[in-house]
Amino acid sequence: MTGRLFGLGLGPGDPELLTLKALRFLRAADVVAYPAPQAGESFARSIVARWLDRGQSEIAIRFPMRPGPVPAAAYDAGAAALAAELGRGRDVALLCQGDPLVYGSFIELFARLAGRWEVEVVPGVSSICAAAAAARLPLASREASLLVLPATLAEADLARRLMTADTAVIVKLGQHLGKLRRVLEGLRLLDRAIYVERASLPEERILPLAAVEGEAAPYFSLAILRPHSTESTHS
Amino acid sequence: MTGRLFGLGLGPGDPELLTLKALRFLRAADVVAYPAPQAGESFARSIVARWLDRGQSEIAIRFPMRPGPVPAAAYDAGAAALAAELGRGRDVALLCQGDPLVYGSFIELFARLAGRWEVEVVPGVSSICAAAAAARLPLASREASLLVLPATLAEADLARRLMTADTAVIVKLGQHLGKLRRVLEGLRLLDRAIYVERASLPEERILPLAAVEGEAAPYFSLAILRPHSTESTHS
Numbered sequence: 001m002t003g004r005l006f007g008l009g010l011g012p013g014d015p016e017l018l019t020l021k022a023l024r025f026l027r028a029a030d031v032v033a034y035p036a037p038q039a040g041e042s043f044a045r046s047i048v049a050r051w052l053d054r055g056q057s058e059i060a061i062r063f064p065m066r067p068g069p070v071p072a073a074a075y076d077a078g079a080a081a082l083a084a085e086l087g088r089g090r091d092v093a094l095l096c097q098g099d100p101l102v103y104g105s106f107i108e109l110f111a112r113l114a115g116r117w118e119v120e121v122v123p124g125v126s127s128i129c130a131a132a133a134a135a136r137l138p139l140a141s142r143e144a145s146l147l148v149l150p151a152t153l154a155e156a157d158l159a160r161r162l163m164t165a166d167t168a169v170i171v172k173l174g175q176h177l178g179k180l181r182r183v184l185e186g187l188r189l190l191d192r193a194i195y196v197e198r199a200s201l202p203e204e205r206i207l208p209l210a211a212v213e214g215e216a217a218p219y220f221s222l223a224i225l226r227p228h229s230t231e232s233t234h235s
Numbered sequence: 236m237t238g239r240l241f242g243l244g245l246g247p248g249d250p251e252l253l254t255l256k257a258l259r260f261l262r263a264a265d266v267v268a269y270p271a272p273q274a275g276e277s278f279a280r281s282i283v284a285r286w287l288d289r290g291q292s293e294i295a296i297r298f299p300m301r302p303g304p305v306p307a308a309a310y311d312a313g314a315a316a317l318a319a320e321l322g323r324g325r326d327v328a329l330l331c332q333g334d335p336l337v338y339g340s341f342i343e344l345f346a347r348l349a350g351r352w353e354v355e356v357v358p359g360v361s362s363i364c365a366a367a368a369a370a371r372l373p374l375a376s377r378e379a380s381l382l383v384l385p386a387t388l389a390e391a392d393l394a395r396r397l398m399t400a401d402t403a404v405i406v407k408l409g410q411h412l413g414k415l416r417r418v419l420e421g422l423r424l425l426d427r428a429i430y431v432e433r434a435s436l437p438e439e440r441i442l443p444l445a446a447v448e449g450e451a452a453p454y455f456s457l458a459i460l461r462p463h464s465t466e467s468t469h470s
Contacts, residue, residue, distance in 0.1 A: 009364070016256035019246065019360060023255070069377065099364040099374075102381070107373045114371065121368035123360045123435075125254060129244070129334040133356035136349065138342045139334075142304065143387055145396065146337070149380035161380065200358075 003030065003086040005117050006093045007100040007110060009124020010047045013220070014200035017125045018048065025122060026051055029093035031085045033059040035078075035105045043220075044095035059085070059092075063105065067175050075105070079112035086117045099126040103150070103171060127222065128169050131196035135206050137224050139167055151176035151223075158183045168225040178215035180223065189227055197221040238265070238321040240352050241328045242335040242345060244359020245282045248455070249435035252360045253283065260357060261286055264328035266320045268294040270313075270340045278455075279330035294320070294327075298340065302410050310340070314347035321352045334361040338385070338406060362457065363404050366431035370441050372459050374402055386411035386458075393418045403460040413450035415458065424462055432456040 006025045011017030026032065026048055036042035042060060045052070052058075061078035063070050085092050100106040100121050110119060128148060132139045140146040144166040151158070151173050162168055162183065170180055170193075184190040193209035198220050209223050241260045246252030261267065261283055271277035277295060280287070287293075296313035298305050320327050335341040335356050345354060363383060367374045375381040379401040386393070386408050397403055397418065405415055408430075419425040428444035433455050444458050 009360070009368075011254065012358075014256065016259070017254045017358065019252045019254050020258070021249065021251035024251070099360075099367075101364065101367045101372070101374045103375050103377075107376045110371075110373075119371070121371060123247075123252065123364040123368040125244070125334075125358045125360055126364060129336065129358040129361055132334075132336045133244075133358040136345075136354070136356060137336070138345075139336045140338050140383060140385075141342045142338075143385055145382060145384035145388075147380060147382050148375060150375075150378055152378055153380075 001089040002117060003088065003090040003092060005082060005086060005113060005119045006091065007096055007106045007119065007121045008093050009096050009099045009122055010044060011125035012098055012127040012130035012200045013043070013047055013198065015047055015050060017130065017200055019122070019124065022122050022124060023051065026093050027054065028091065029056060030090035031057045031059060031092040032095065033061060033082055033092055034095040036060040036062055037065045038062050042095070044097045047097065048095065057085075061105070070105070075108040075112060079109050082109065082113060083117065096124065097127070099124045102126050102128070127199060127220070128171070130199040131169070131222055131224060134199040134204055135194050135196050135224060137194060137226060139169070151180050155179055155183055159186060162189070162225060163187055165225065165227065170223045170225065172219075173217040173221045173223065174219050175216050177212065177217040181209065184209065184225070189225060192227050192229060193223045193225045195221065195223050236324040237352060238323065238325040238327060240317060240321060240348060240354045241326065242331055242341045242354065242356045243328050244331050244334045244357055245279060246360035247333055247362040247365035247435045248278070248282060248433060250282055250285060252365065252435055254357070254359065257357050257359060258286065261328050262289065263326065264291060265325035266292045266294060266327040267330065268296060268317055268327055269330040271295040271297055272300045273297050277330070279332045282332065283330065292320075296340070305340070305343075310343040310347060314344050317344065317348060318352065331359065332362070334359045337361050337363070362434060362455070363406070365434040366404070366457055366459060369434040369439055370429050370431050370459060372429060372461060374404070386415050390414055390418055394421060397424070397460060398422055400460065400462065405458045405460065407454075408452040408456045408458065409454050410451050412447065412452040416444065419444070419460070424460060427462050427464060428458045428460045430456065430458050
């Protein structure tokens with residue numbers, strides 16, 4: 001008997017944006033695992049903290065929080081810790097902020113574990129949908145497309161992709177806020193972008209990107225760009 | 236005293252993918268409104284049918300189900316019916332399959348009502364995330380982008396946009412399945428596309444797009460295209 005791995009999308013941060021299904025799997029798991037910084041609290045764990053303390057074991061998978069790609073060794077170690085529990089026949093709930101398959105560490109852990117273990121993915125409310133709801137901006141309608149891309153891309157690449165987008169959501173702003181501002185200024189689209197920080201949380205902030213100062217933004221921030229906003233909402 | 240409008244994302248179809256927040260607003264509303272075909276059941280209503288029958292009024296907003304754009308008059312009539320309830324001071328829950336701001340009739344109704352009435356949007360699990368979870372395919376990771384676009388676009392436009400995509404999700408397959416197959420064949424990418432029908436429902440189907448026959452697909456179907464799937468999952 002081996003255990004099963006459940007990748008649980010927990011939504012963007014508001015504990016009420018948990019799904020009934022994620023809650024059921026969370027409560028049924030023997031082990032609750034989550035990404036966490038080297039020191040300090042796990043954001044994913046904080047979303048469901050009110051449902052924990054049921055005698056479940058917990059595994060914090062520690063990731064370096066410095067800018068740049070996470071080393072493969074960190075994922076390898078996390079996958080090994082999960083595999084050890086699965087091998088003991090214990091069901092593991094792996095907590096994922098937002099949706100597990102949209103820019104999450106789950107993707108890397110899943111790639112290392114799916115071949116050997118039974119995995120079920122429970123989709124969640126993505127931070128992208130939560131940001132759009134908070135800002136009350138349509139993401140896509142009718143014949144329009146939606147482009148989601150990370151601000152970590154090179155400046156020329158960002159410009160080339162954003163130039164032809166209908167609606168675009170730029171994630172992972174972090175250290176790349178200043179670069180994105182320059183790219184949008186170059187495209188004369190800066191006034192078409194809305195900045196959303198910590199959507200769905202009490203400290204949520206929504207303002208024009210042009211009004212956001214500095215070169216860096218918090219990790220949980222994104223921008224919604226609607227180059228043709230009049231047409232796509234009202235035509 | 237005027238009522239408030241709540242746009243509730245209900246998720247892709249599995250009633251368990253409802254969020255706690257959507258459930259709370261659903262139960263608190265005086266009126267429950269939903270899109271429905273000219274004759275027959277509303278899919279959005281079916282997702283939450285187990286929570287209804289609490290003495291709430293119901294409003295079915297009827298839309299023609301024929302292919303092509305919905306006439307503006309249908310949205311106008313729906314918005315007028317909602318406004319009449321809001322004007323009486325009644326809180327209205329408007330049910331939205333998936334997420335309200337991703338290709339939903341909510342966007343059109345919201346555009347007609349948001350100026351005059353208080354509106355809150357509750358994000359939901361999008362059908363796109365649900366399809367990816369069902370097929371166990373990452374939507375975006377690391378520096379990759381995600382493009383979502385409707386199959387209703389012209390053949391040349393589809394080809395041009397898909398050619399440069401990292402991961403792409405093609406929605407609204409419907410009558411456009413044959414066209415999409417031809418486009419992907421032309422790009423030599425047909426073998427990189429997975430077809431997902433009615434994700435999260437008991438009748439869910441997942442298969443290679445190349446194995447799907449015919450020119451048309453059900454409305455609730457989409458394709459996930461990962462042109463460079465080996466690199467993006469495992470590198």
